[in-house]
Amino acid sequence: MVNINFHQKNQQDESAKKKRIAINGSFFVSILILVISFSIFFGLKVFHNNVKNEAASIKGQMNEELRSLGEEKISRTADFQKRIEEMENGISRNKNPKEIMSKVESLMTPGVVLTSYKYDSAKKTLALEAVSDSFKIIAEQILSLKSSSYFEDVRVPKTTRDEEGRINFSVESRLVFETN
Amino acid sequence: MRLKIFFFPIALVVSIVLFIWFISPEFSQLKGDKSELDSQKNILREIKVKKQNVNNLNASLDGNSDKEKLVLEYLPSVEKEEEIINMLNYSATSSGIALLDFNADIVKDSPKSFKAAEAEENKAPEVMVRKTKVKLSLAGSYENIRSFFDKIYKIKRANDISMVNISSQPESESLLAEAEIYFSYLPQIHLSMENELSDPIFSQKSFNFTVADKVAELTSENNVSKLEANPGGRSNPFIP
Numbered sequence: 066m067v068n069i070n071f072h073q074k075n076q077q078d079e080s081a082k083k084k085r086i087a088i089n090g091s092f093f094v095s096i097l098i099l100v101i102s103f104s105i106f107f108g109l110k111v112f113h114n115n116v117k118n119e120a121a122s123i124k125g126q127m128n129e130e131l132r133s134l135g136e137e138k139i140s141r142t143a144d145f146q147k148r149i150e151e152m153e154n155g156i157s158r159n160k161n162p163k164e165i166m167s168k169v170e171s172l173m174t175p176g177v178v179l180t181s182y183k184y185d186s187a188k189k190t191l192a193l194e195a196v197s198d199s200f201k202i203i204a205e206q207i208l209s210l211k212s213s214s215y216f217e218d219v220r221v222p223k224t225t226r227d228e229e230g231r232i233n234f235s236v237e238s239r240l241v242f243e244t245n
Numbered sequence: 246m247r248l249k250i251f252f253f254p255i256a257l258v259v260s261i262v263l264f265i266w267f268i269s270p271e272f273s274q275l276k277g278d279k280s281e282l283d284s285q286k287n288i289l290r291e292i293k294v295k296k297q298n299v300n301n302l303n304a305s306l307d308g309n310s311d312k313e314k315l316v317l318e319y320l321p322s323v324e325k326e327e328e329i330i331n332m333l334n335y336s337a338t339s340s341g342i343a344l345l346d347f348n349a350d351i352v353k354d355s356p357k358s359f360k361a362a363e364a365e366e367n368k369a370p371e372v373m374v375r376k377t378k379v380k381l382s383l384a385g386s387y388e389n390i391r392s393f394f395d396k397i398y399k400i401k402r403a404n405d406i407s408m409v410n411i412s413s414q415p416e417s418e419s420l421l422a423e424a425e426i427y428f429s430y431l432p433q434i435h436l437s438m439e440n441e442l443s444d445p446i447f448s449q450k451s452f453n454f455t456v457a458d459k460v461a462e463l464t465s466e467n468n469v470s471k472l473e474a475n476p477g478g479r480s481n482p483f484i485p
Contacts (some may be wrong), residue, residue, distance in 0.1 A: 092249045095256030102260040106268050120282045130292050134299055136437060141303045145313060145435040146446040148320045151372070151374050151431055152403060153456045158285045159405050163395035182411040194412075210314050245295075 160186060160242060169193070172209045176202040180233070191216070193236045196227075203234050210238060217241045260408065295447040305451055312457040319460050320403045322433040328472060329428050332380065333467040336396035344384030350378045352435055370436050376405075376427040383422050387411075390422045399467045402458075403429040 165184060171189070173179075181194035187239045197203050203224070216238040224234040306313050321328075326349060337344040383393065394406060408425035436444070 088249050091253040097405075098260050100264045102268070106263055106271070109268060109271045109275060113271060113278065116275060116278050116282055120278065120285060123282065123285045125247045127285070127289050127292055130289070130296055132443075134296050136435070138299050138303050139436045139442065140434055141306065142299055143436050143444050143446055144322075145306060145316065145452065146444070147372070147434055147452075148316050148431055149261065149456045151429070152316065152320055155403050155405065155429060156456065156459060159396060159398070161398040162406050162409050163391050163398065166391050166394075180413045182409070185408040186405065186407045194331045229453060 160240075164242075165191065165240065168213070168215050172213055174202055174206040174209050177206045181235075189240045191238050191240055193238075194233065195236070196231050196233050198231060200232060203232060207236065210236060215241060251364040292442065294339050297421050298450055300446055301440070301450055302446070302452060309454060309457075310454075312454050312461075315401070315461055316457050316463075318401050319464070320374075321327060321430050324375070324430050325402075326377065329377060329379060331472045332400045332402060332469050333379070333397070336393050336400065337383060338395055340385070340393040341389045342383050342393050344381060346380075346382040348380050350380075372432050373428050374431050376429050379426045379428060381424055381426070382387065383424075385422075387420055390420060393422075394424070397426060399464055400469060401464045401467065405429070 084190070088199045102122055105216060166182075168233075169179075176199065177195050177197045179193060179195045181191040181192075184190075195203075195206070197206070207219060207221055217240070219236060219238040221236055224232060226232050263357060272485060328347065330347070335345065383390065385393070390411060394409065397406060405427040406424060407427055408423075410423040411420050412422075413420055
């Protein structure tokens with residue numbers, strides 16, 4: 066009796082079928098991978114081109130907006146603003162010399178005569194030279210200046226008596242005032 | 246059939262190559278371009294807002310032309326030395342003092358406050374205030390000298406009386422005064438489109454005219470007569 070191995074034949078067919086399915090499957094997966102890869106690549110290319118076009122269009126719009134505005138208008142605006150800023154700085158920094166002179170007038174002691182008045186706005190200093198007949202009057206004058214909140218660091222660097230017997234003295238001080 | 250076996254690894258290799266050499270660089274370039282596009286969109290939006298502001302600011306200047314004129318007169322774009330002389334002469338004659346000596350020097354502005362302000366705002370080198378330094382000596386009574394300085398302080402021209410030196414003369418009631426005054430001017434500002442409206446003013450919707458009102462109030466009393474050219478003409482300029 067001849068033995069026929071049907072079972073083995075079936076197994077081989079089954080294995081060949083499985084192999085075919087696997088190969089076909091991998092083929093489709095490969096196609097899919099390629100399709101996806103190329104789709105991503107071309108998609109990116111198209112999107113990138115759109116971005117570039119949009120950027121160019123926005124650049125054009127920017128130039129158009131600026132052109133339509135005109136340099137004259139921009140310059141006029143910036144020029145006026147700069148001027149008012151500088152004026153504000155100047156006005157708040159400067160002091161009317163008349164105000165300082167009036168302050169000194171109001172603090173003068175009878176018997177003291179000014180011979181020199183030196184005001185320096187940058188250093189905010191005031192140097193006075195004066196003459197009087199009495200040391201007591203000079204002391205009162207210095208006290209008068211020191212008692213004012215307008216003057217600070219009041220000093221008397223020099224006191225001399227002249228040929229006529231009058232006393233010459235100088236006073237240096239720093240001015241304290243609020244800027245406008 | 247055998248070809249089909251090799252197809253998968255080939256497809257894989259092609260895909261990897263595509264990703265490494267083409268997709269990845271394209272993507273990173275796209276990312277950069279996209280962020281630049283977004284920033285350009287923002288700039289465009291800003292430009293539109295600033296354009297509106299500039300139009301509003303210009304309209305505001307048109308509506309306040311008297312204030313604009315006053316500001317340009319108070320801080321002119323050119324030195325106008327002749328106006329300085331005219332103003333000094335007016336202030337001296339109307340105060341009753343004698344103007345003895347006068348000389349003018351042009352100095353670029355140097356006060357620290359201006360430079361510090363610019364440094365703070367991180368501005369590029371730009372148009373700066375220039376000053377004409379005038380040294381003068383005059384003679385007159387104390388009251389008249391005081392009035393002279395008051396008038397100078399109130400003239401329609403930005404100035405800074407930086408030094409006043411008054412001294413009495415032996416055997417004379419008249420006092421001698423020396424002064425140093427800085428008259429300011431600001432050269433015209435010309436902005437180009439490259440500036441892209443970077444100045445902070447373009448973010449504002451209106452001007453603050455307070456300083457113009459202050460100047461109008463300050464200079465209201467002082468009316469220096471307008472200077473006009475007088476070309477009389479003479480055949481021999483060396484003969485009076």
